[in-house]
Amino acid sequence: MHTERLYFADPYLRHFSANVIAREERGGRPAVALDRSAFYPEGGGQPADSGTLGGVAVLDVQSEGELVWHVLAEPLSASAVEGEIDWARRFDHMQQHLGQHMLSAAFEELFGLRTVSFHLGATAATIDLAITALEPSQATAAEELVNTVIWEDRPVHARFVTPEELARLPLRKPPQVEGPVRVVSVPDFDHSACGGTHPRSTGGVGVLHVRRWERRGDTVRLEFLCGGRALRDLRRKNAILGRVASALSVGVDEVEAAVARLRDAEERSRKALELAGERLTRYEAAELAAQAQVVGGLRVVSRVFEGRALEEVRSLAQQIGGAGCVALLGLRGAKAQVVFARGDGLPLDCGALLRAALAPLGGRGGGQPGLAQGGLPDGAQLEAALAAAVAHLASATEL
Structure with a gap:
C-alpha cells in the first residue's frame, strides 16, 4: 500500500477525491491513510497541512514509509472521501518555505554563511546561521537580494532527479533522504533537495522581511516573515506607530524626534526630582x-x-x-x-x-x-x- 502525494505535482490543489486504504488510532485519535492525498505531512521544517476529509477536521498529517496518515477529530466511516485543504495555511507555509530557501541561498552567496536549521512556526520562521555574530549590513544585503529575486518573478521548478542529474546540480547541502531526491530550483540562484510545497514562481512569496536576530550558542538565529505575514506585521506596526504619533500630536515621520525630546525631558525631570528628594531628606x-x-x-x-x-x-x-x-x-x-x-x-x-x-x-x-x-x-x-x-x-x- 502507498499514498500518491498529489502536492508534489500540484501544490495549488485544494480539493481532491480519495479512498481510505487503512485505519488505526494514533495518539488516542482515529487516523486514516488514503490511496491519494493533497495533504502535506509534517517534515523538512514545514508543519503539516490542516483541512477536512469527508467533512471531518484533519488535526495532523504524518508520513510513515509509503503512507500518509491523517489524524482526525472524529471517526470517519466512509471509504470514499472528499478532501479539502486549508488553503490559507497551505499558501502561508509555501511562502515562508520558499522564502527560507532564498534567504539561506542569499546568505551563502553573499557571505558564505551556511544555514544549519530551519523552523516554520505559527507566527514567524527562523533560520540558524553558522556564525556567532551578524552585522546589520549583512542582514540588509541578504534581504535586498532575496526581494530582488522575488520581484523578478523567476519560475520555481520542483522535480525528482536522477542520480546523474543530482551529481551535476550545485546543491546548497547534501540530501538528507535515501532513494529518489526531489529538488526545488530557482534558476541561477538556488537548488535545494526538498519535499515541501512552494509557489510556482518567486513572486508568490510577495516580500521577505528580516525581523530580528540573536546569538544562540554557536549560531545566530534569524527571524523573518514572508508574504501575508510580512503584510500583517507591517499593518500592526503601522497602527502602533499611528497611535503613538497621535498621542504625541506629531506626524508619523516626527515620532522618533518627539520621543527623543520626551526622553531628554524625562531625564531632566528625573535629575531635578532626585535633587529635590535629597534636599527634602x-x-x-x-x-x-x-x-x-x-x-x-x-x-x-x-x-x-x-x-x-x-x-x-x-x-x-x-x-x-x-x-x-x-x-x-x-x-x-x-x-x-x-x-x-x-x-x-x-x-x-x-x-x-x-x-x-x-x-x-x-x-x-x-x-x-x-x-x-x-x-x-x-x-x-x-x-x-x-x-x-x-x-x-x-x-x-x-x-
Missing part, C-alpha cells in the same frame, strides 16, 4: 535629629515609616547619622525592614545592635559598625525591634 533628617532622645549617652532617633522606598529610608538613616545621632529606622511595606546607622566616631556597632534586636523576633540581618540592615518576618514586630534596640543602648554604652 536633608531637611527631614535635620528635623528628626533635633528631636532625638538621649539614650545611654547617645542621641537616638527611632521611627517606623510606611509607603516609602528602602533606598530613601537608608539615605535618611545615613543623614541622621551624619548629624551625630544614632538612627533606628523601620520600614513597613511588602517586607518589614530595619536600617540602623550612626555618626562617625560614635561608640556603637550597628551590625551587632541590629542582630541583637532582631534575633529574638526571628529577624535576620547584618552590616558594618556604621550602617546595618535587616528584615523581620512580620511588620507588626517593627516597633518591638526598635524598642529592643533602644533598650540595648540604655543598658550598655558599647555594642
Whole structure:
C-alpha cells in the first residue's frame, strides 16, 4: 500500500477525491491513510497541512514509509472521501518555505554563511546561521537580494532527479533522504533537495522581511516573515506607530524626534526630582535629629515609616547619622525592614545592635559598625525591634 502525494505535482490543489486504504488510532485519535492525498505531512521544517476529509477536521498529517496518515477529530466511516485543504495555511507555509530557501541561498552567496536549521512556526520562521555574530549590513544585503529575486518573478521548478542529474546540480547541502531526491530550483540562484510545497514562481512569496536576530550558542538565529505575514506585521506596526504619533500630536515621520525630546525631558525631570528628594531628606533628617532622645549617652532617633522606598529610608538613616545621632529606622511595606546607622566616631556597632534586636523576633540581618540592615518576618514586630534596640543602648554604652 502507498499514498500518491498529489502536492508534489500540484501544490495549488485544494480539493481532491480519495479512498481510505487503512485505519488505526494514533495518539488516542482515529487516523486514516488514503490511496491519494493533497495533504502535506509534517517534515523538512514545514508543519503539516490542516483541512477536512469527508467533512471531518484533519488535526495532523504524518508520513510513515509509503503512507500518509491523517489524524482526525472524529471517526470517519466512509471509504470514499472528499478532501479539502486549508488553503490559507497551505499558501502561508509555501511562502515562508520558499522564502527560507532564498534567504539561506542569499546568505551563502553573499557571505558564505551556511544555514544549519530551519523552523516554520505559527507566527514567524527562523533560520540558524553558522556564525556567532551578524552585522546589520549583512542582514540588509541578504534581504535586498532575496526581494530582488522575488520581484523578478523567476519560475520555481520542483522535480525528482536522477542520480546523474543530482551529481551535476550545485546543491546548497547534501540530501538528507535515501532513494529518489526531489529538488526545488530557482534558476541561477538556488537548488535545494526538498519535499515541501512552494509557489510556482518567486513572486508568490510577495516580500521577505528580516525581523530580528540573536546569538544562540554557536549560531545566530534569524527571524523573518514572508508574504501575508510580512503584510500583517507591517499593518500592526503601522497602527502602533499611528497611535503613538497621535498621542504625541506629531506626524508619523516626527515620532522618533518627539520621543527623543520626551526622553531628554524625562531625564531632566528625573535629575531635578532626585535633587529635590535629597534636599527634602536633608531637611527631614535635620528635623528628626533635633528631636532625638538621649539614650545611654547617645542621641537616638527611632521611627517606623510606611509607603516609602528602602533606598530613601537608608539615605535618611545615613543623614541622621551624619548629624551625630544614632538612627533606628523601620520600614513597613511588602517586607518589614530595619536600617540602623550612626555618626562617625560614635561608640556603637550597628551590625551587632541590629542582630541583637532582631534575633529574638526571628529577624535576620547584618552590616558594618556604621550602617546595618535587616528584615523581620512580620511588620507588626517593627516597633518591638526598635524598642529592643533602644533598650540595648540604655543598658550598655558599647555594642
